Amino acid sequence: MDYRDSPEEAAFRERLSAWLQEHLAPFKERLRANPPSEERLGIAADWQHELFEGGYGALGWPEAFGGRPANSIERYLVVEESAKLGAPWHLNMSVTLGWCAPALLTFGTEQQQQAHLPPMLSGREIWCQMFSEPNAGSDLASLQTRARRDGDNFVINGQKVWSSGAHWSRWGILLARTGDGPKYRNLTFFIVDMSTPGIEVRPIRQMTGESDFAEVFFTDCVVPAGWVVGEVDSGWLVAIATLLNERVALSAGAGAAVIAVQGLERLLAMSRRTRRERGRVADDPYFRQRIAQAWIGALANRLTAYRVLSAQFKGQAPGPEASVLKLSGDLWSQQLSEVATEILGVRLLAGRGGDLAEDEGAWAYGALINRALTIGGGTSEIQKNIIAERVLGLPKGS
Amino acid sequence: MDVAFTHEQDLLRTSARDFLDDRCPIGLVREAADAGAGGDGVDRLWDSMAQLGWMGLGVDEGHGGLGRPLVDLAILSEEMGRSLVPAPWFSTVGLFTEAIRVAGDARQRGAWLPRIAAGEVRGTLAILERDGVLGRDGVTTTATPAGDGYRLEGSKAFVPDLDIAGSVVVAALLEGQPGLFVVDAGACELTDEAGIDPTRRLATLRLPGAEVGSDCLLGGEPCGWATIERVLDRATALQCAEMCGGAQKVLELTVEYARTRQQFGRPIGSFQGVSHRCAEMLLAVESARSLSYYAAWCCDEDLDNAPLAVSAAKAWTGDTYRAATSQAIQLHGGIGFTWEANLHLWYRRALAMAALLGDPGYHRERVATLIDL
Numbered sequence: 001m002d003y004r005d006s007p008e009e010a011a012f013r014e015r016l017s018a019w020l021q022e023h024l025a026p027f028k029e030r031l032r033a034n035p036p037s038e039e040r041l042g043i044a045a046d047w048q049h050e051l052f053e054g055g056y057g058a059l060g061w062p063e064a065f066g067g068r069p070a071n072s073i074e075r076y077l078v079v080e081e082s083a084k085l086g087a088p089w090h091l092n093m094s095v096t097l098g099w100c101a102p103a104l105l106t107f108g109t110e111q112q113q114q115a116h117l118p119p120m121l122s123g124r125e126i127w128c129q130m131f132s133e134p135n136a137g138s139d140l141a142s143l144q145t146r147a148r149r150d151g152d153n154f155v156i157n158g159q160k161v162w163s164s165g166a167h168w169s170r171w172g173i174l175l176a177r178t179g180d181g182p183k184y185r186n187l188t189f190f191i192v193d194m195s196t197p198g199i200e201v202r203p204i205r206q207m208t209g210e211s212d213f214a215e216v217f218f219t220d221c222v223v224p225a226g227w228v229v230g231e232v233d234s235g236w237l238v239a240i241a242t243l244l245n246e247r248v249a250l251s252a253g254a255g256a257a258v259i260a261v262q263g264l265e266r267l268l269a270m271s272r273r274t275r276r277e278r279g280r281v282a283d284d285p286y287f288r289q290r291i292a293q294a295w296i297g298a299l300a301n302r303l304t305a306y307r308v309l310s311a312q313f314k315g316q317a318p319g320p321e322a323s324v325l326k327l328s329g330d331l332w333s334q335q336l337s338e339v340a341t342e343i344l345g346v347r348l349l350a351g352r353g354g355d356l357a358e359d360e361g362a363w364a365y366g367a368l369i370n371r372a373l374t375i376g377g378g379t380s381e382i383q384k385n386i387i388a389e390r391v392l393g394l395p396k397g398s
Numbered sequence: 399m400d401v402a403f404t405h406e407q408d409l410l411r412t413s414a415r416d417f418l419d420d421r422c423p424i425g426l427v428r429e430a431a432d433a434g435a436g437g438d439g440v441d442r443l444w445d446s447m448a449q450l451g452w453m454g455l456g457v458d459e460g461h462g463g464l465g466r467p468l469v470d471l472a473i474l475s476e477e478m479g480r481s482l483v484p485a486p487w488f489s490t491v492g493l494f495t496e497a498i499r500v501a502g503d504a505r506q507r508g509a510w511l512p513r514i515a516a517g518e519v520r521g522t523l524a525i526l527e528r529d530g531v532l533g534r535d536g537v538t539t540t541a542t543p544a545g546d547g548y549r550l551e552g553s554k555a556f557v558p559d560l561d562i563a564g565s566v567v568v569a570a571l572l573e574g575q576p577g578l579f580v581v582d583a584g585a586c587e588l589t590d591e592a593g594i595d596p597t598r599r600l601a602t603l604r605l606p607g608a609e610v611g612s613d614c615l616l617g618g619e620p621c622g623w624a625t626i627e628r629v630l631d632r633a634t635a636l637q638c639a640e641m642c643g644g645a646q647k648v649l650e651l652t653v654e655y656a657r658t659r660q661q662f663g664r665p666i667g668s669f670q671g672v673s674h675r676c677a678e679m680l681l682a683v684e685s686a687r688s689l690s691y692y693a694a695w696c697c698d699e700d701l702d703n704a705p706l707a708v709s710a711a712k713a714w715t716g717d718t719y720r721a722a723t724s725q726a727i728q729l730h731g732g733i734g735f736t737w738e739a740n741l742h743l744w745y746r747r748a749l750a751m752a753a754l755l756g757d758p759g760y761h762r763e764r765v766a767t768l769i770d771l
Contacts, residue, residue, distance in 0.1 A: 388673035
């Protein structure tokens with residue numbers, strides 16, 4: 001047991017960190033003006049291209065698609081060091097590389113892989129995911145969007161919702177019903193070209209005021225049969241494998257852990273300089289307890305991610321700790337935000353960019369955006385169902 | 399980075415679990431709890447644990463032990479926490495031995511460690527006094543030079559396993575400096591406090607001018623509070639692992655009950671009001687385990703951040719053990735509140751261990767200080 005970098009890992013981290021610092025400056029400059037989400041996605045995609053060209057963008061992916069051999073710890077170090085140095089990131093890059101690309105790698109045809117994996121890995125294709133519907137959220141398998149076979153094509157009709165970045169994506173993955181019968185069967189997983197006629201994307205304004213996600217309407221949209229991923233009618237298998245992909249859990253868990261560490265440092269700095277009615281926040285026994293607890297939670301989450309990584313590295317099956325990572329990462333990111341809300345009191349209310357705002361209004365924004373954490377990618381309640389049924393072996397609810 | 403257990407550590411865990419399932423069933427725990435101080439069952443359990451080398455697992459080979467790291471002791475401790483081992487392993491190995499190892503000089507280590515490793519010594523540690531304040535200011539018992547040695551005056555409280563220990567390390571002030579003195583339990587006045595946890599009893603110790611030899615002062619001079627904290631940190635890391643084991647065990651008992659107990663025509667575990675609490679317990683217990691083994695490892699490596707890692711682990715694990723045992727009782731309903739159901743034994747242990755060696759609030763404050771808040 002050793003929590004430190006091995007000599008090989010330390011050397012890798014050093015090379016990586018030097019490379020990142022050398023290449024990051026212009027990207028951070030572009031982020032400095034706090035541009036809107038669409039522009040941040042462009043910057044994140046350009047950054048992925050830079051990473052790819054530098055040999056760090058496709059670690060652990062097959063060399064045929066531009067990847068390089070790497071173990072799980074090296075892949076994690078890229079996440080950790082990038083976050084530490086404030087590298088560009090956007091949710092749709094995680095959707096593209098964490099959900100869509102692994103689905104194609106596991107279930108896609110050779111042709112699909114060759115056409116899409118290289119541009120995805122090099123930041124040249126941005127993808128979205130179209131699973132949820134107005135009447136199929138947590139109960140995803142009851143979705144009603146139809147895909148009717150028509151010769152060499154399928155014709156899609158229906159409505160999707162909560163598709164992050166669908167209005168900025170050229171490609172997407174779609175889950176649609178190809179037949180009647182038991183709800184978990186008769187679903188098929190498609191690749192969709194978002195520029196196909198018959199697709200209308202309407203951005204949804206979320207509670208932060210921004211529009212990061214969208215509704216997608218399909219009206220007689222034609223998709224070639226060659227774009228089915230996996231077998232027709234076994235899309236549920238592909239979708240579940242995608243959602244439960246260990247890369248997803250890990251990058252979510254590890255990423256959240258790193259973000260929490262960065263957030264904690266800002267929180268500590270803010271507590272030291274902030275005064276409240278009872279005096280300096282950092283001297284207040286109540287806030288000291290709250291902040292220490294948030295710090296401990298973030299540490300626990302990071303240490304659990306290390307356990308998952310070590311097991312992966314040794315080729316062992318993930319234990320129960322893997323299943324709690326998303327839940328715990330989301331929980332602690334929200335906790336951090338809630339502690340900051342308590343500390344700032346009325347000062348949280350100051351608008352973004354105004355001179356009353358603490359940390360340029362990042363805490364106020366965090367208080368809004370962090371509500372999404374325990375909803376997106378499967379609500380915490382669904383995560384608990386999965387843990388109860390799959391890990392603890394409790395009977396399914398009705 | 400490799401934070402997984404080694405194959406040998408996995409084997410240690412499975413052999414410990416098999417042994418304890420066989421030799422320390424819940425019936426033995428209940429007998430010990432009813433009997434008061436120890437009893438034949440506890441003596442037999444102690445002897446067979448000693449034969450396996452568990453008393454000397456962490457003692458270096460030069461002193462007759464196996465020289466294994468604290469992480470290995472934490473594994474044993476976790477397994478003992480599952481089984482609520484009523485023998486004074488934690489008090490002897492976690493508290494008494496660590497005091498000798500950390501604060502003793504070469505001669506004292508040579509005198510005590512081989513006997514501990516052989517299973518001949520049952521010991522404990524007395525830091526707290528009547529007000530229960532953990533810290534330099536909580537120590538008011540005094541030691542004054544007398545003849546060849548010292549005279550100890552004062553009283554100690556909340557001393558675990560004192561009733562079955564032969565020796566006790568006592569914290570006392572010598573010329574205003576805290577030091578640790580090894581005292582024969584027979585030389586003290588003991589009052590069994592019949593505390594909340596009958597499987598690890600607490601006692602009060604009065605030292606009405608007890609005289610001890612000069613060789614009883616560990617290190618030959620007062621070691622100071624920082625050294626005492628180092629002893630406590632290593633013991634606390636083991637205590638955290640023990641709490642993880644207990645919390646994991648009550649989670650398993652609860653899941654088993656929720657799978658079989660039927661209401662409204664289906665197992666209660668199919669209701670989210672029940673199943674989600676079980677999932678939350680798993681999250682808390684896995685986080686506790688992550689923190690506890692990290693703490694033990696930091697102590698093994700003697701890292702500067704060991705105190706921080708230990709306090710983080712204790713704050714979290716103390717809360718988790720109390721919450722998990724409370725939830726276990728709740729999810730068992732009426733049966734969970736009965737004397738016959740065993741859950742209260744883990745709940746009592748949780749209340750005791752969460753509070754002893756610093757409660758979660760104490761350790762969160764220590765975390766706040768150590769992260770320079």
